[in-house]
Amino acid sequence: MSDAPTPHSVFRPDFLAGKVALVTGGGTGICRGITEGLMRHGCRAVITSRKADVLAKSAAELEAATGQRCLGIPADVRKPDEVEAAFDRTLAEFGRVDIVINGAAGNFLAPAASLSYNAFRTVMEIDAIGTFNVSKAAFSKYFREHGGNIVNISATLHYRGTPLQTHPGSAKAAVDAMTRHLAVEWGGAGIRVNCIAPGPIDDTEGMKRLAPGDTKRKFEQQIPLGRFGRISEIADATLFLVSDAATYITGTVLVVDGGAWMTMGGFVPWE
Ligand code: HXC
Numbered sequence: 001m002s003d004a005p006t007p008h009s010v011f012r013p014d015f016l017a018g019k020v021a022l023v024t025g026g027g028t029g030i031c032r033g034i035t036e037g038l039m040r041h042g043c044r045a046v047i048t049s050r051k052a053d054v055l056a057k058s059a060a061e062l063e064a065a066t067g068q069r070c071l072g073i074p075a076d077v078r079k080p081d082e083v084e085a086a087f088d089r090t091l092a093e094f095g096r097v098d099i100v101i102n103g104a105a106g107n108f109l110a111p112a113a114s115l116s117y118n119a120f121r122t123v124m125e126i127d128a129i130g131t132f133n134v135s136k137a138a139f140s141k142y143f144r145e146h147g148g149n150i151v152n153i154s155a156t157l158h159y160r161g162t163p164l165q166t167h168p169g170s171a172k173a174a175v176d177a178m179t180r181h182l183a184v185e186w187g188g189a190g191i192r193v194n195c196i197a198p199g200p201i202d203d204t205e206g207m208k209r210l211a212p213g214d215t216k217r218k219f220e221q222q223i224p225l226g227r228f229g230r231i232s233e234i235a236d237a238t239l240f241l242v243s244d245a246a247t248y249i250t251g252t253v254l255v256v257d258g259g260a261w262m263t264m265g266g267f268v269p270w271e
Contacts, residue, residue: 009040011239017042021099022090024077024134027054029204030153030234031103032062037235038099038242039066046090046097048075049104069094077104077130080137087141096146099242100138102131102175103153105168107206109267112166120167127171128178135182139191147190149242152179153234154197154253156261163266172197176253183251192250194241199257200264202228210267224259 021038025031026047035045039062047055047062047070055072062070073089075082090097106126110119131152138148154176157169176195183193200207200219207228211219220227237256240246255261 009037009236009239011041011236011243013040014042015243016099019043019098020045020090020094020096021101022046022048022086022097022134022138023101023103024048024075024130025104025153026101027051027058027072029206030198030201030231031101032058033231033235034101034103034238035070036062036065037232037239039068039070041239042068043099044069044094046071046073046086046094048073048077048086050074050076077102077134078125080133083133083137084141087137091142097138097142097148098146099149099151100134100143101151101153101238102134104130104134105153105171105206107165107168108209109164110167111164115167120170123167124171124174127168128174131175131178135178135193139186139189143186143191144189148192150182150191150193151238151241152176152193152195154179154195156197156199156255156257159261160266165267179253180251187250192241192246194246194249194251195253196234196237196241197253197255197257197261198229198234199223199255199260200228201231201234203231219260219264222260222264223257224263227258229256229258 021043023031023035026035027049052074059070059072073086075086106123152175155172157165158173179193179195
């Protein structure tokens with residue numbers, strides 16, 4: 001099971017009762033933890049990714065853990081027709097969508113010089129264009145008329161030009177910019193658009209790829225709070241941004257990284 005908020009949560013257990021969230025990348029990792037956090041506070045959820053089998057298993061486990069409904073809908077965020085179909089199915093099933101989490105992402109360690117053109121484009125397409133595709137579909141299918149909350153999942157890689165991360169760093173910089181542009185354009189429709197920039201988080205595919213084995217301890221020594229974060233800490237930040245504690249917050253990037261970006265070296269295995 002994911003390490004998501006449990007009964008110790010500081011949020012009222014039913015504060016999202018009646019709401020519906022669509023979470024891209026919600027079958028695994030951080031976004032599965034975010035989904036669990038939302039569901040533990042009364043929300044029903046749709047999770048999307050490319051892998052139907054992963055979605056089905058996660059949806060069943062999330063339902064069992066939280067008592068809320070969760071539907072897995074296979075969709076590639078790079079394909080607008082699949083994204084629109086996911087919203088159509090969500091609305092047919094639940095009649096509404098209140099929260100969209102743009103979490104689908106792709107990453108691997110590679111120096112820019114050896115990235116193929118297609119490798120760079122692939123990560124840009126998943127992270128940046130995928131975030132646009134999903135946000136636009138949310139807007140045109142439901143949010144334009146009803147308002148809503150978008151939370152994009154970014155990173156801190158581009159703040160200091162992390163080595164081996166030109167592709168995701170460039171894509172996440174676009175996500176940060178898109179957060180502000182959409183917040184400005186859509187605020188009048190009652191839509192808040194915010195962003196979370198997680199630092200190194202335990203038990204995630206990203207950290208398995210970027211900080212394998214012993215490198216983790218070396219990185220932890222460089223982090224002001226002295227440890228990797230927990231998935232539940234990203235879920236809690238998300239709950240804050242979609243809650244009524246944040247009704248005047250839009251266009252912001254909330255860094256949740258234990259202070260890591262200011263002090264931690266890049267993901268360079270030989271450093
Ligand atoms: C160099 C690579 C590579 C690698 C793939 N490519 N892996 N290049 N090093 N390790 C190249 C391929 O050769 C190909 O280029 C191009 O990228 C596309 O690869 P495909 O496998 O065809 O693409 P696809 O099936 O769409 O897979 C996308 C993916 C994959 C990003 C490459 O890793 C993926 O699906 N990842 C999703 C899960 C994931 O990455 N989660 C971690 C997110 S962590 P050519 O030229 O050969 O065709 C995260 C956190 C960031 O985002 C922040 C951390 C702090």
